[in-house]
Amino acid sequence: MEFKVRACRFNPETDEKPYYKEYTAEDYPGMTVLNALIKIKSELDGTLSFRRSCRSAICGSCAMKINGITKLACKTQVSHEIDKFGIINVEPLANMPVIRDLVVDQESFFDKIKEIKPYLLGQREDEAHNRFHALKEGEKISQPVYYKSEFQNLTGNEDTPNCILCECCYSECGGVVGNKNYLGPAALAKLYRYSEDPRDNDKNGSRLVGGSKPDGIWDCVHCQSCEEFCPKGISPVKAIVKLHEKSVKNSITFSAGSKHVVSIARSIGETGRLDEVKVAFESGGITGLINDLPMAFGAGLKGKIPPLRHKLIKDMEDIRLAYKELDLEDKL
Amino acid sequence: MLKHDVVIVGAGLAGLRAAVELRKKGIDAVIVSKVYPTRSHSGAAQGGVNAAFDENDSWESHFFDTVKGSDYLGDQDAIEILASEAPGNILELQSMGVVFNRNDKGGIAQRPFGGQSFPRSCYYADAVGHMMLHGLFDNVLKYKTKILYEYFVTSLVTDNGKVSGVVAYDIKNGKFEGIAAKAVLFATGGYGQVYSSNTNALINTGDGMAVSIKAGVPLMDMEFVQFHPTTLKSTGILVTEGARGEGAYLLNSLGVRFMSKYAPKAMELAPRDVVARAEQTEINEGRGIGGAILLDIRHLGKERIMEKLPQIMQLSIDFEGVNPIYEPIPIRPGAHYSMGGIKTDYNGRTVIEGYYSAGESACVSVHGANRLGGNSLLDTVVFGRRAGIDMAEYLKTADERKFDEKAVKRDEEAFEKLKKSSGKERHGLLKSELQEEMRADVGVFREENAMKKALDKIGELKERARNIGIDDKSKTFNTDIVEAFEFNNILLIAEVITRGAILRKESRGAHYRTDFPERDDSNWLKHTLATLDGSGNIKFDFSEVSITKFKPQPRTY
Ligand SMILES: Cc1cc2nc3c(=O)[nH]c(=O)nc-3n(C[C@H](O)[C@H](O)[C@H](O)COP(=O)(O)OP(=O)(O)OC[C@H]3O[C@@H](n4cnc5c(N)ncnc54)[C@H](O)[C@@H]3O)c2cc1C
Numbered sequence: 001m002e003f004k005v006r007a008c009r010f011n012p013e014t015d016e017k018p019y020y021k022e023y024t025a026e027d028y029p030g031m032t033v034l035n036a037l038i039k040i041k042s043e044l045d046g047t048l049s050f051r052r053s054c055r056s057a058i059c060g061s062c063a064m065k066i067n068g069i070t071k072l073a074c075k076t077q078v079s080h081e082i083d084k085f086g087i088i089n090v091e092p093l094a095n096m097p098v099i100r101d102l103v104v105d106q107e108s109f110f111d112k113i114k115e116i117k118p119y120l121l122g123q124r125e126d127e128a129h130n131r132f133h134a135l136k137e138g139e140k141i142s143q144p145v146y147y148k149s150e151f152q153n154l155t156g157n158e159d160t161p162n163c164i165l166c167e168c169c170y171s172e173c174g175g176v177v178g179n180k181n182y183l184g185p186a187a188l189a190k191l192y193r194y195s196e197d198p199r200d201n202d203k204n205g206s207r208l209v210g211g212s213k214p215d216g217i218w219d220c221v222h223c224q225s226c227e228e229f230c231p232k233g234i235s236p237v238k239a240i241v242k243l244h245e246k247s248v249k250n251s252i253t254f255s256a257g258s259k260h261v262v263s264i265a266r267s268i269g270e271t272g273r274l275d276e277v278k279v280a281f282e283s284g285g286i287t288g289l290i291n292d293l294p295m296a297f298g299a300g301l302k303g304k305i306p307p308l309r310h311k312l313i314k315d316m317e318d319i320r321l322a323y324k325e326l327d328l329e330d331k332l
Numbered sequence: 333m334l335k336h337d338v339v340i341v342g343a344g345l346a347g348l349r350a351a352v353e354l355r356k357k358g359i360d361a362v363i364v365s366k367v368y369p370t371r372s373h374s375g376a377a378q379g380g381v382n383a384a385f386d387e388n389d390s391w392e393s394h395f396f397d398t399v400k401g402s403d404y405l406g407d408q409d410a411i412e413i414l415a416s417e418a419p420g421n422i423l424e425l426q427s428m429g430v431v432f433n434r435n436d437k438g439g440i441a442q443r444p445f446g447g448q449s450f451p452r453s454c455y456y457a458d459a460v461g462h463m464m465l466h467g468l469f470d471n472v473l474k475y476k477t478k479i480l481y482e483y484f485v486t487s488l489v490t491d492n493g494k495v496s497g498v499v500a501y502d503i504k505n506g507k508f509e510g511i512a513a514k515a516v517l518f519a520t521g522g523y524g525q526v527y528s529s530n531t532n533a534l535i536n537t538g539d540g541m542a543v544s545i546k547a548g549v550p551l552m553d554m555e556f557v558q559f560h561p562t563t564l565k566s567t568g569i570l571v572t573e574g575a576r577g578e579g580a581y582l583l584n585s586l587g588v589r590f591m592s593k594y595a596p597k598a599m600e601l602a603p604r605d606v607v608a609r610a611e612q613t614e615i616n617e618g619r620g621i622g623g624a625i626l627l628d629i630r631h632l633g634k635e636r637i638m639e640k641l642p643q644i645m646q647l648s649i650d651f652e653g654v655n656p657i658y659e660p661i662p663i664r665p666g667a668h669y670s671m672g673g674i675k676t677d678y679n680g681r682t683v684i685e686g687y688y689s690a691g692e693s694a695c696v697s698v699h700g701a702n703r704l705g706g707n708s709l710l711d712t713v714v715f716g717r718r719a720g721i722d723m724a725e726y727l728k729t730a731d732e733r734k735f736d737e738k739a740v741k742r743d744e745e746a747f748e749k750l751k752k753s754s755g756k757e758r759h760g761l762l763k764s765e766l767q768e769e770m771r772a773d774v775g776v777f778r779e780e781n782a783m784k785k786a787l788d789k790i791g792e793l794k795e796r797a798r799n800i801g802i803d804d805k806s807k808t809f810n811t812d813i814v815e816a817f818e819f820n821n822i823l824l825i826a827e828v829i830t831r832g833a834i835l836r837k838e839s840r841g842a843h844y845r846t847d848f849p850e851r852d853d854s855n856w857l858k859h860t861l862a863t864l865d866g867s868g869n870i871k872f873d874f875s876e877v878s879i880t881k882f883k884p885q886p887r888t889y
């Protein structure tokens with residue numbers, strides 16, 4: 001069966017803005033979108049540029065927008081797309097500048113990964129090797145077992161170690177749309193992966209403190225896109241929520257976001273109602289309040305301003321139970 | 333021109349492991365790779381990495397299994413290092429952050445692998461390469477290593493017999509760059525793309541080997557190409573040996589576990605060369621199903637499959653349309669691993685002073701005529717680490733040398749010439765023709781006349797390659813021109829493989845000649861060394877195999 005591929009093209013040397021070019025290709029059973037692009041490139045048009053390597057959904061090279069949705073081209077069947085859309089539209093990832101055609105500049109994405117200290121802290125990796133080589137004839141090395149049970153968990157901690165850095169989440173992230181400096185789901189999932197590692201020895205919580213700064217974990221807008229678009233079934237947003245919990249529990253509450261959360265909990269716990277003014281004041285201080293004024297004013301004009309003092313919650317017993325369940329009794 | 337103490341070309345496991353070793357010591361080492369490090373093909377490794385940990389296991393047994401697996405062509409001094417340093421290296425990786433699955437006692441869990449007399453393959457579900465690659469990469473970041481990614485290395489530069497750097501093409505902006513160094517490591521991986529139906533990434537085009545032989549460094553034992561017995565029928569994507577390690581069956585069209593005929597004791601867990609030949613024989617004799625046979629894991633049950641082989645399940649669904657919980661997977665042998673490569677000693681040194689290689693691009697040789705599953709990842713870390721240590725030592729006494737800028741000009745001109753060519757041949761199509769020819773005539777079973785036919789085809793393709801036209805004239809991310817250069821590399825490698833295979837008149841490990849079906853120790857217990865003569869023709873020398881502990885015996889399983 002013949003089908004059409006409509007590829008977004010852009011070469012900064014010759015084009016002022018992106019345009020679309022259409023190609024016709026022949027389908028075969030099992031053909032992936034990546035196969036189609038490779039065929040077009042080798043048979044019709046060598047100028048079409050895209051990244052690819054493993055062709056088996058493990059290297060993270062081939063992420064792009066296919067019919068508007070961020071996916072791995074090597075994992076996407078042509079027939080499925082044609083059934084649904086009748087055509088294959090391919091475009092580069094969002095949230096990153098385009099270098100050419102389907103190739104984006106990933107530098108900012110990778111820089112953000114570097115920022116979260118993506119490695120075990122306080123470890124001496126040679127120790128194991130030296131210990132092994134110090135063994136006497138006939139002696140066996142004993143493996144460290146101290147992290148037995150926690151370690152088992154690590155292979156399942158929201159599956160964050162399975163991240164392939166393909167940038168699907170980053171391309172769809174609402175947080176990055178709003179704030180170019182936001183670290184984004186992949187970097188924060190990695191932050192979680194290392195901060196949950198039982199071998200990690202981050203004595204003063206430096207990684208979590210770093211992640212709590214502006215542009216970090218509190219800038220997530222909870223749009224859930226990262227979970228929805230991850231080709232590996234990972235949920236960065238769940239990891240980020242767990243980081244929120246962890247930082248509050250460890251009293252890393254210097255950022256506006258965490259103050260906001262703590263203040264809401266306290267407001268409800270203490271008075272049985274949500275006091276928006278107090279919460280706003282406690283989260284951002286007087287400057288925060290002033291900075292928020294234009295937004296509040298605009299929201300008010302559209303009739304979208306919440307009541308400044310909410311209704312009293314009738315059944316505090318339930319709330320108490322929930323706080324207890326969440327280990328938040330000290331916030332009451 | 334850039335200048336560093338060490339240039340590491342390749343950011344797979346071998347390159348990254350060497351980089352960590354150097355950076356830890358504060359040495360100015362730069363990583364150069366044609367893709368971002370985590371896109372390297374090491375990340376695709378699924379099954380496991382071997383080390384003798386168990387009380388009832390021993391590294392000596394790992395040593396012997398590897399020698400036997402290599403069909404006695406592996407160098408025993410090097411294999412001894414591989415096996416004895418394995419446990420320490422794995423523990424070291426673990427303390428760097430790599431995660432392995434645990435056993436009941438809390439130690440590292442281990443699964444059986446083909447040709448190993450004990451379950452000694454450490455794993456992380458079925459994505460151990462991913463785990464190791466990302467773990468090591470994170471350590472490279474920890475030591476703030478400079479990384480030049482999407483730089484395509486085109487030449488090795490020497491000065492008076494000593495290495496002086498490399499030439500690289502910056503894919504992003506089309507500029508050539510000279511990178512001067514006193515030590516250079518090639519950890520450029522394998523050449524799976526020489527064959528159609530292979531398990532390798534599209535970037536595995538044997539560049540490092542091609543560049544090396546052109547620089548006068550011999551390639552060793554190139555005729556030994558591993559065909560993996562279980563690759564998905566339609567795409568060649570790998571189904572890990574770990575599946576058989578977990579207990580999978582191989583079935584022919586009659587529903588029979590045919591391995592009982594070929595390896596009655598080891599059955600499905602015989603070494604890869606044995607299983608691949610058994611499968612191909614079943615297919616050739618009419619007991620296949622549409623050119624494939626079946627891998628059955630249904631009896632493992634949904635739970636075990638989801639826990640231990642989740643990636644395999646997903647790959648079968650996504651790429652073969654088969655859910656292995658309910659149906660057997662159609663598979664066939666596919667080109668997988670390059671046993672041969674750049675000749676090195678067990679510290680990664682080559683014949684050129686200061687020039688090193690490690691990982692799949694190198695031939696130490698620890699795999700001889702056939703690599704055992706789980707030994708290659710081990711090879712990358714053991715010898716990547718050793719090369720790092722040796723380069724650090726070498727730098728202490730290495731003297732200054734001159735980097736000849738003319739080398740940069742030469743490559744630049746070659747690129748420009750190719751770019752301007754208005755030839756009618758398309759390199760993508762030539763590549764498919766080459767791959768198909770190599771699969772058909774220099775594959776699992778080999779025979780003189782067929783291989784001569786392959787040589788003729790290679791000759792024809794070399795002619796036609798002069799006529800390659802390039803569509804893309806731009807400087808920005810021009811992958812058209814990079815692919816054309818990669819094609820020339822696999823064409824050269826294909827010729828080395830074929831000539832070596834014609835030369836070696838015996839059957840050993842993965843090299844099986846139907847016209848010489850027996851191993852011939854009196855004439856062929858030796859390595860082949862390929863080099864280019866003055867006019868670019870391939871010629872061969874031989875070198876001795878190191879035999880220390882284990883005298884060659886018949887190899888049965
Ligand atoms: C699907 C699959 C599964 C496998 N499973 C296992 C397993 O379970 N156990 C096991 O032991 N082994 C396994 N192997 C084998 C093993 O994964 C590889 O042999 C090993 O990872 C190779 O690592 P490397 O570092 O040598 O090279 P690679 O990881 O291939 O890296 C090569 C690097 O070189 C760079 N490079 C290449 N050419 C150039 C150039 N011209 N310029 C610049 N850079 C260049 C690339 O960018 C890349 O970074 C498997 C292999 C495959 C294909």
Ligand code: FES
Nearest residue numbers: 054055060062074
């Ligand atoms: S090519 Fe590797 S993820 Fe698609």
